Amino acid sequence: MAGVNTFEVLSPGIMSSVQDLGRFGCARYGVAASGALDGFAVRVGNLLVGNDEKAAVVETTLMGLRIKVLRDTVVAVTGGDLQARKGSEPLPLWRSQLVREGETIAFSGPARGFRSYLAVAGGIQVAAVMGSRSTNLASGFGGFEGRPLRKGDILAAAPVKDLTRYADRVFLPEAVPTYSAPWRLRIVWGPQDDHFSDEGKQTFVTAGFTVSPDSDRTGIRLKGPVVTRKPGLEESIISEGILSGAVQVPGDGQPIIILGETASGGYRKIATVISADLPLLGQITPGDEVSFEAVSMDAAVQALREMESKIETFKRSL
Amino acid sequence: MGDRGFLVEVGQEISADVNRRVQELMLRLQQVNLPGVRELAPGYRSLLVVFDPLAIAPSELKTRISDVAAWPGRCELPQAKLITVPVFYGGDYGPDLGWVAGHLGISSDEVIRLHTQTIYRVYMIGFTPGYPYMGELPAPLVVPRRSTPRTRVPKGSVGIAQRQTGVYPVESPGGWQIIGWTPIELFDPKRQMPSLLEMGDGVKFEAVRQVGI
Numbered sequence: 337m338a339g340v341n342t343f344e345v346l347s348p349g350i351m352s353s354v355q356d357l358g359r360f361g362c363a364r365y366g367v368a369a370s371g372a373l374d375g376f377a378v379r380v381g382n383l384l385v386g387n388d389e390k391a392a393v394v395e396t397t398l399m400g401l402r403i404k405v406l407r408d409t410v411v412a413v414t415g416g417d418l419q420a421r422k423g424s425e426p427l428p429l430w431r432s433q434l435v436r437e438g439e440t441i442a443f444s445g446p447a448r449g450f451r452s453y454l455a456v457a458g459g460i461q462v463a464a465v466m467g468s469r470s471t472n473l474a475s476g477f478g479g480f481e482g483r484p485l486r487k488g489d490i491l492a493a494a495p496v497k498d499l500t501r502y503a504d505r506v507f508l509p510e511a512v513p514t515y516s517a518p519w520r521l522r523i524v525w526g527p528q529d530d531h532f533s534d535e536g537k538q539t540f541v542t543a544g545f546t547v548s549p550d551s552d553r554t555g556i557r558l559k560g561p562v563v564t565r566k567p568g569l570e571e572s573i574i575s576e577g578i579l580s581g582a583v584q585v586p587g588d589g590q591p592i593i594i595l596g597e598t599a600s601g602g603y604r605k606i607a608t609v610i611s612a613d614l615p616l617l618g619q620i621t622p623g624d625e626v627s628f629e630a631v632s633m634d635a636a637v638q639a640l641r642e643m644e645s646k647i648e649t650f651k652r653s654l
Numbered sequence: 655m656g657d658r659g660f661l662v663e664v665g666q667e668i669s670a671d672v673n674r675r676v677q678e679l680m681l682r683l684q685q686v687n688l689p690g691v692r693e694l695a696p697g698y699r700s701l702l703v704v705f706d707p708l709a710i711a712p713s714e715l716k717t718r719i720s721d722v723a724a725w726p727g728r729c730e731l732p733q734a735k736l737i738t739v740p741v742f743y744g745g746d747y748g749p750d751l752g753w754v755a756g757h758l759g760i761s762s763d764e765v766i767r768l769h770t771q772t773i774y775r776v777y778m779i780g781f782t783p784g785y786p787y788m789g790e791l792p793a794p795l796v797v798p799r800r801s802t803p804r805t806r807v808p809k810g811s812v813g814i815a816q817r818q819t820g821v822y823p824v825e826s827p828g829g830w831q832i833i834g835w836t837p838i839e840l841f842d843p844k845r846q847m848p849s850l851l852e853m854g855d856g857v858k859f860e861a862v863r864q865v866g867i
Contacts, residue, residue: 474824475784476824575697577700577702599780599781607656611656640708
């Protein structure tokens with residue numbers, strides 16, 4: 337990789353890793369998509385610093401990531417507000433800015449949202465594995481040495497000419513996500529909604545669920561009223577392919593929203609979060625309240641079109 | 655599945671024939687190469703088709719998948735690999751071998767003999783990268799999953815549960831009964847073909863050493 341040393345990890349915080357928009361086409365080998373959980377934030381961050389929107393970034397969770405800048409470059413922090421600072425001054429979100437060699441970028445803790453993204457001009461340079469630079473945490477490949485970042489790791493980025501022309505670019509203020517709990521997630525029913533009782537389906541779309549602390553990059557675990565399946569059905573089903581956003585309901589009736597680290601599963605899926613709301617899943621925090629709203633396939637596709645048009649409008653403005 | 659996946663159900667049960675038809679449908683869809691399709695993920699009895707709903711209208715894709723699924727006749731499947739997997743059975747390699755034998759009321763040697771006598775079909779790869787779900791175990795070898803799953807099953811562990819057998823390609827949690835261990839690398843992301851096995855392959859286990867009766 338033709339990269340230049342750009343960041344040194346002083347502290348990885350709770351959990352930081354190199355991610356891009358995910359690894360597709362290998363599910364048949366049991367390889368999950370991985371990738372940034374808030375893909376919208378990654379795309380905008382990359383566009384702000386002049387990258388292709390698919391470039392690799394650093395994803396960090398909750399708090400504690402501290403990075404030393406090893407050379408002058410342009411960065412953008414997007415996604416959740418984890419109170420990023422450059423030295424002692426706040427680092428505003430959703431805009432690009434010049435950072436100087438020797439400066440420190442630190443994330444002190446959540447004001448809003450759960451995960452922040454640090455994009456850098458040129459993109460984080462790690463080898464693409466099976467077409468992606470995302471970290472597959474379960475099997476330990478991709479990203480930076482197939483693992484979460486540690487103290488002392490040196491991250492390289494591709495060199496970029498005329499850096500300053502990418503500095504101080506601002507994302508469309510009206511298109512910045514608000515990331516506020518309680519979360520109302522739009523879903524399309526299925527694929528196994530017919531395995532649930534009418535009462536169970538009703539509970540699913542009317543109740544408020546609380547996000548359990550044992551949620552991680554594999555799934556958001558919810559606690560709340562039991563979502564009942566039809567009588568006589570076993571707890572599990574024959575294993576099949578799965579997508580992030582699928583809401584599976586194991587035997588205890590407590591829903592789990594599947595995130596990007598799983599390629600197959602053996603539990604019933606009552607519903608699937610629509611594509612336009614997937615980026616929000618990366619920002620849902622343990623303790624938050626979540627509820628679900630069923631929409632039609634057409635409404636889901638329309639919502640995705642609206643999200644894409646925000647990105648397109650921004651691209652045209654650059 | 656949501657606005658970007660169709661789960662095409664080919665049958666309702668686990669059988670080699672249903673699984674072969676899933677494989678045929680996947681092959682046909684690969685050949686037809688429908689626009690907007692990002693991923694084909696086969697399961698035991700279903701095929702998950704992942705697509706970009708802005709590249710193709712979901713209703714149109716659904717029709718085109720149905721058309722392909724309705725093609726008459728069967729299609730030629732590629733020559734399946736037959737892989738022999740050497741296994742160290744029992745002892746520290748297979749901590750549940752004794753329990754399995756006791757549960758079935760047969761000797762550990764008989765468990766090994768039964769496990770090695772069949773050529774298993776790889777029904778799907780899932781759970782973790784390269785993990786082969788294989789079947790079907792001979793009826794006298796059917797045991798339940800462990801009542802408490804292990805939080806860490808070592809890489810290379812060979813497990814059985816119900817009518818299935820599998821091998822753990824990386825250390826992971828797991829609930830299957832572990833009867834042996836193999837040094838074979840099932841998954842290597844640096845290989846051209848990262849997964850040693852794929853759907854439809856045949857696997858034969860071979861006892862390298864039998865420890866403990």
